[in-house]
Every structure is written in structure tokens, then in C-alpha cells.
Amino acid sequence: MRTAPIIAARVEFDPNPGMPPRAPDFDDLYHPRQGAFEQARDVFLAGNGLPERWRGRPRFVIAETGFGLGCNFLAAWSAWREDPARCGRLTFVSVEKHPLVQADLVRAHAASPLPELARQLVDRWPPLTPNLHVLDFEGARVRLLLGFGEALDLLRHLVARVDAFFLDGFAPSRNAAMWSPGVFKALARLAAPGATAATWSAARAVRDGLAAAGFEVQAAPGQGGKREITLARFAPRFLPTAPPGRAWPAQAPDHALVVGSGLAGAATAQALAAAGVTCTVLERHAVPAAEASGNPAGLWHGSVAADDGLHARVFRAGALFAAHTLSEALARGVPGAMHGLLRLEHRSDIAAMNDLIDRQGLPPDCLRALSAAQAGELAGLPLPRPAWWFAQGGWVDPAALASHGLASPGVRWQGGAAVQRLVRRGQVWQALDAGDHVLAQAPVVVLCNAVDALRLAALPRRWLQARRGQVSWCDASDARVWPRLPIAGGGYLLPLSDGRLLIGATSHGDDGQAALRAADHDANLARATALIGRSPVREGAALGGRVGWRAAARDRLPLIGLAPDMQALRPARRDAARLFARQAGLFVHSGLGSRGLTIAPLGAALVAAQLTGAPWPLEADLADAIDPARLLRREEDQEGAP
Numbered sequence: 001m002r003t004a005p006i007i008a009a010r011v012e013f014d015p016n017p018g019m020p021p022r023a024p025d026f027d028d029l030y031h032p033r034q035g036a037f038e039q040a041r042d043v044f045l046a047g048n049g050l051p052e053r054w055r056g057r058p059r060f061v062i063a064e065t066g067f068g069l070g071c072n073f074l075a076a077w078s079a080w081r082e083d084p085a086r087c088g089r090l091t092f093v094s095v096e097k098h099p100l101v102q103a104d105l106v107r108a109h110a111a112s113p114l115p116e117l118a119r120q121l122v123d124r125w126p127p128l129t130p131n132l133h134v135l136d137f138e139g140a141r142v143r144l145l146l147g148f149g150e151a152l153d154l155l156r157h158l159v160a161r162v163d164a165f166f167l168d169g170f171a172p173s174r175n176a177a178m179w180s181p182g183v184f185k186a187l188a189r190l191a192a193p194g195a196t197a198a199t200w201s202a203a204r205a206v207r208d209g210l211a212a213a214g215f216e217v218q219a220a221p222g223q224g225g226k227r228e229i230t231l232a233r234f235a236p237r238f239l240p241t242a243p244p245g246r247a248w249p250a251q252a253p254d255h256a257l258v259v260g261s262g263l264a265g266a267a268t269a270q271a272l273a274a275a276g277v278t279c280t281v282l283e284r285h286a287v288p289a290a291e292a293s294g295n296p297a298g299l300w301h302g303s304v305a306a307d308d309g310l311h312a313r314v315f316r317a318g319a320l321f322a323a324h325t326l327s328e329a330l331a332r333g334v335p336g337a338m339h340g341l342l343r344l345e346h347r348s349d350i351a352a353m354n355d356l357i358d359r360q361g362l363p364p365d366c367l368r369a370l371s372a373a374q375a376g377e378l379a380g381l382p383l384p385r386p387a388w389w390f391a392q393g394g395w396v397d398p399a400a401l402a403s404h405g406l407a408s409p410g411v412r413w414q415g416g417a418a419v420q421r422l423v424r425r426g427q428v429w430q431a432l433d434a435g436d437h438v439l440a441q442a443p444v445v446v447l448c449n450a451v452d453a454l455r456l457a458a459l460p461r462r463w464l465q466a467r468r469g470q471v472s473w474c475d476a477s478d479a480r481v482w483p484r485l486p487i488a489g490g491g492y493l494l495p496l497s498d499g500r501l502l503i504g505a506t507s508h509g510d511d512g513q514a515a516l517r518a519a520d521h522d523a524n525l526a527r528a529t530a531l532i533g534r535s536p537v538r539e540g541a542a543l544g545g546r547v548g549w550r551a552a553a554r555d556r557l558p559l560i561g562l563a564p565d566m567q568a569l570r571p572a573r574r575d576a577a578r579l580f581a582r583q584a585g586l587f588v589h590s591g592l593g594s595r596g597l598t599i600a601p602l603g604a605a606l607v608a609a610q611l612t613g614a615p616w617p618l619e620a621d622l623a624d625a626i627d628p629a630r631l632l633r634r635e636e637d638q639e640g641a642p
């Protein structure tokens with residue numbers, strides 16, 4: 001999916017109390033004069049048979065075209081809250097080309113009839129970047145998936161099964177793109193059997209578009225002076241079969257096995273437990289996070305690239321999701337800080353950096369370009385080059401974070417449990433030790449154990465490389481500098497809350513040597529010296545350190561998703577990862593490389609969605625980019641090349 005800068009909505013607020021805000025660019029009001037919440041209840045909730053239709057269901061999914069002021073979401077959330085027979089989880093998916101800036105959202109809800117819910121929405125309002133933003137409420141039982149960008153592009157890249165549609169764009173005569181045949185076709189692709197739709201519009205083009213897409217359409221009496229509204233029910237003549245990489249589970253399992261308890265494993269267990277799936281986590285070591293995730297600290301931040309390609313989009317989405325997840329962990333006492341991160345730029349000057357930001361329209365609460373002087377002032381020490389300022393970045397203690405995730409209700413951790421092999425008996429996976437004793441069993445297994453995940457999943461070992469890395473540290477008394485926040489860029493400097501300065505990190509092929517190397521300490525110091533223009537430590541400083549191994553794919557993207565079946569027949573079409581056959585109930589969450597803190601929370605959320613049938617928290621093209629089957633497709637492409 002090609003991204004474009006997000007242009008915030010222009011909103012005109014009427015000075016007369018009770019009058020709705022106006023969108024001058026569309027010459028239309030944001031809601032009818034009788035009130036946004038009245039419209040939400042009378043048209044969108046009642047028109048879709050809510051709250052009755054969600055009662056007794058484990059999950060209900062609503063999709064909306066045109067988030068606007070967010071009143072429909074707030075009304076649905078309020079109705080869910082007030083319903084004692086509500087569904088277990090409510091997911092609300094909405095797209096918006098011109099979202100409000102936070103200050104306008106505050107003003108729009110200044111007199112909201114739902115002030116508590118409106119305040120939570122305002123507080124969680126994301127940066128205006130072209131992403132699918134994940135906002136969780138009510139302990140993740142209510143989730144808002146908010147996509148900023150062109151409606152058609154976003155709808156085509158959503159992976160969801162929708163039970164009810166709120167069609168609430170500006171009038172077809174004012175914003176025809178929101179009511180195009182392509183949009184209706186995209187809605188039909190997302191619709192679950194029997195899905196309903198409701199809209200304020202009674203335009204003939206809307207009714208014809210819905211009918212052409214497989215909906216049965218009817219007129220219904222309007223409210224507040226509106227003669228008619230439009231209701232619809234999805235009743236297509238046939239339903240296409242989803243490809244293996246998009247297949248929906250018949251039902252969510254009640255239990256899963258997670259192998260490995262580093263960052264990926266702990267995040268996966270936490271996400272599954274939050275989704276209502278209890279977990280048994282099997283760890284070969286006596287403690288969690290005993291390998292690369294046991295370093296004293298790690299960084300998370302987004303990425304930026306001139307083409308805003310897959311890498312930049314994956315890691316931006318990961319960093320935005322991680323910022324919320326990790327801020328909650330920090331609030332609960334996990335060591336770390338979320339005050340942003342500086343990444344020094346080696347190839348561009350400040351003018352080129354600002355030009356890139358302007359072209360992509362990235363907002364300052366996501367990314368800023370700072371001159372060397374500005375970056376140095378922020379860091380509290382002189383810096384030789386300009387820097388990217390990632391506001392949604394910081395550092396955290398990975399081992400403490402893993403322990404925090406594993407302490408979630410519904411998670412059982414089992415140490416000293418080395419999984420030698422997996423066998424599938426009927427509908428159940430069994431994890432066996434070296435003596436073929438069953439360690440645990442469940443319908444689903446998620447492999448989060450770095451390179452060894454490939455062996456257990458019977459996937460090619462060459463898909464991941466183990467990289468040996470060594471970090472160095474010194475006490476504050478031996479440090480010549482003490483930055484106020486993390487500094488990265490071909491190495492990094494990180495002041496820890498325990499009084500150590502962390503310096504990292506080397507990256508070598510796997511030679512199996514776990515002992516600290518003086519040469520690697522020297523290499524870390526050399527990179528840090530090049531980074532800030534002088535040595536960060538005093539002459540003769542005593543250096544400590546730690547060695548760990550990270551798993552990384554050659555394309556530097558993780559492997560997250562259902563494991564491909566290497567024994568199955570290859571599809572006739574092989575141009576997309578989703579077409580390749582999968583091993584039922586076997587997932588991989590590995591290959592995070594040096595970006596584990598950035599990507600593990602979002603990767604875990606994606607696995608949880610795939611496993612339970614919830615809407616995916618990542619656009620389809622980004623999910624394809626990290627799908628393990630992509631490597632099988634690429635190998636076949638290479639074998640078939642002349």
C-alpha cells in the first residue's frame with residue numbers, strides 16, 4: 001500500500017451552542033443538528049440491531065467509514081458498557097482521510113454527553129501518521145483500530161470479519177470517493193455472513209452500490225426530519241475461499257503453548273492471555289529472558305526512509321504500538337524511560353532531513369529533524385551531527401519486561417523445559433522433551449525461541465542467522481559523558497537508572513563463543529566515540545559486558561505468522577506469501593534481530609488476532625512482509641529465475 005501525508009481536518013466550530021461543527025473542505029456538517037449521539041443510536045446502533053445482536057457472543061466487530069469526531073465509536077462503546085449481556089470483546093475499525101488534531105478533538109467533545117469515554121479517547125489520540133493505529137480500552141476488551149488515509153486503500157488492506165458497518169462519510173454529493181463501487185466491493189470482502197450495514201444516506205447511488213456488492217438493501221424511516229435512511233444485510237450469491245495465509249479459525253482455542261520466554265515469548269503470552277487464551281510457556285533455561293533478552297536494557301524506536309517502504313512502515317507501526325504497551329509496563333515499575341530517542345544521521349544534512357519529513361507529512365509528535373546544536377541541547381552534550389528525534393521511543397529493561405508479561409493472569413511459566421520436538425496428534429500439538437515425555441499440549445503452539453523455532457517447525461535453517469552481540473558498560477564514575485536520553489546511530493549510548501552507562505553493540509556471525517572479548521569492548525567504544533565525537537569513558541575505565549545471540553532474517557524483517565507447510569503441494573499461483581499452505585495451529589514469532597522491543601508487542605498482537613479470529617492490527621501488505629512464507633516464495637522465485 002502506498003502511503004501519503006495525512007492532512008488534518010479543518011473544522012469550523014459554530015459559536016451557537018448545540019450547533020454541529022462543519023467541515024469546510026466538504027461543505028458539510030459533521031453530524032445532523034439533532035445531535036451526533038442521537039444519530040449514532042437511531043441510525044447506526046438500532047439500524048444494525050445493536051445491542052441485541054452482540055449479546056452472548058465472544059466478539060463483535062464493527063467497521064466504520066469516516067471516523068470524524070468519533071461519536072459513533074463512543075456511542076457504541078457506551079452501549080457495550082451499559083449492556084449486562086454484552087459481547088466479550090468489541091472491536092471497532094474505522095478509517096479517516098482527514099483526522100482531527102488533538103486540540104480540535106478536545107474542543108469537539110468539550111460538552112460531550114459521555115465525558116469519561118471522550119477523555120480516554122482524547123488521551124489516547126495517536127500521531128497523524130499513515131498507519132493502522134491500535135487503541136485499547138477496558139483492559140483490551142474494547143479495541144479501536146483507527147486507520148488514517150484513503151478509505152479505499154485502507155479497506156483493501158484490512159484483514160477482518162465484520163459483523164456491522166456504520167457508513168458515515170460525508171454526503172455522496174460532497175465526498176463521492178467514500179461511496180465508490182470500489183469501497184462497496186471492499187466492504188463486501190470484509191463482511192461476515194449475515195453482516196448488516198446502516199447509513200444516514202438514502203441516495204440512489206449508495207443503495208445501488210450496496211446491492212451490487214451483495215447486500216440486500218431496504219429503506220427505513222428516518223429520524224429528526226430525515227424521511228428515510230438505508231439499511232442492508234450481506235447476502236451474497238457465493239463466498240470465496242480464503243487463502244491459507246488468511247484462513248479464519250473455526251473458533252478461538254482456550255489454551256496455547258508458547259515456546260521460549262524472551263521478549264517475543266513473554267509478549268505473545270501476555271497478548272494471548274489478554275485475548276482470553278490461557279498459555280503455558282515452556283523455557284529451556286531456569287529463568288526467563290536468559291539469552292539476548294537478558295541484556296541490561298534495550299531501545300525501541302521507529303524508522304524513517306525516503307520511500308516510506310515496508311521496513312519503515314513495519315517499524316513505525318511497531319514503535320507506535322510499543323509506546324503504549326511499554327508505557328503501561330513502565331507505569332507498573334518496569335525499569336526504563338519513554339522520553340524519546342535520538343538517532344544521529346550519517347548521510348543527510350538537516351535540510352534534506354526536513355525535506356523528507358515535509359514530503360511524508362510526518363508530525364512532530366512522531367518524528368522531528370534536529371540540527372546538531374538542537375540535538376546536543378536535548379541530549380545534554382555536544383553532538384557532531386544532526387539527528388532524528390523519535391518521540392515514540394525510549395528504553396526498557398528487557399528481562400524485567402519479560403517477567404512482567406509472564407506474570408499476566410492466565411499465563412503459566414515452566415522453566416527447565418527444553419522442547420526437543422513437536423508432534424501433532426489429532427487436533428492437539430504435543431511438546432516432547434529429549435526422553436519423548438510430554439511437557440505440555442494444546443491445540444496451538446507459538447514458537448518464540450529464536451533460531452530453534454525453525455527446527456521445531458521443520459523450516460529451513462537458512463531462513464534465520466544467529467548473530468553474536470556484545471554490549472559493554474561502565475559505572476557512572478568512569479563515564480566522561482552522561483546523556484539525558486538514549487543516543488543511537490551505528491552504536492548507542494544509554495544511561496541506565498542503576499548508574500551504569502550502557503554502550504553497544506557488536507554484531508558478528510555465530511562462532512559459539514560466549515566469553516567477553518576485549519576486542520569487542522574496543523569496537524563498542526570506537527563506535528560510541530564516532531557517534532558523539534569523543535570517547536564516552538575515562539582512560540582505563542573498568543568495563544563490564546554481556547554476550548547474547550539474536551536471530552535475524554536476511555531482509556532484516558521478523559518472521560511472524562502461521563508456519564508454512566514444507567510438505568504440501570505448492571499453489572499454482574506463487575506470487576504471494578498468503579497462498580502457501582500452512583501447518584494447522586503452528587505459529588512462528590521469531591527473527592526480531594536487534595528490534596525486539598520495537599516489534600515484539602505488535603507481533604504478539606498479530607499472532608493473537610490470527611489465532612483468535614480478531615481483526616488484524618496490521619495492514620495486509622505489512623503482515624505479508626513479515627509472514628514466514630515470504631521466504632519460501634522468494635526461494636522459489638530465485639529457483640525459477642533464468
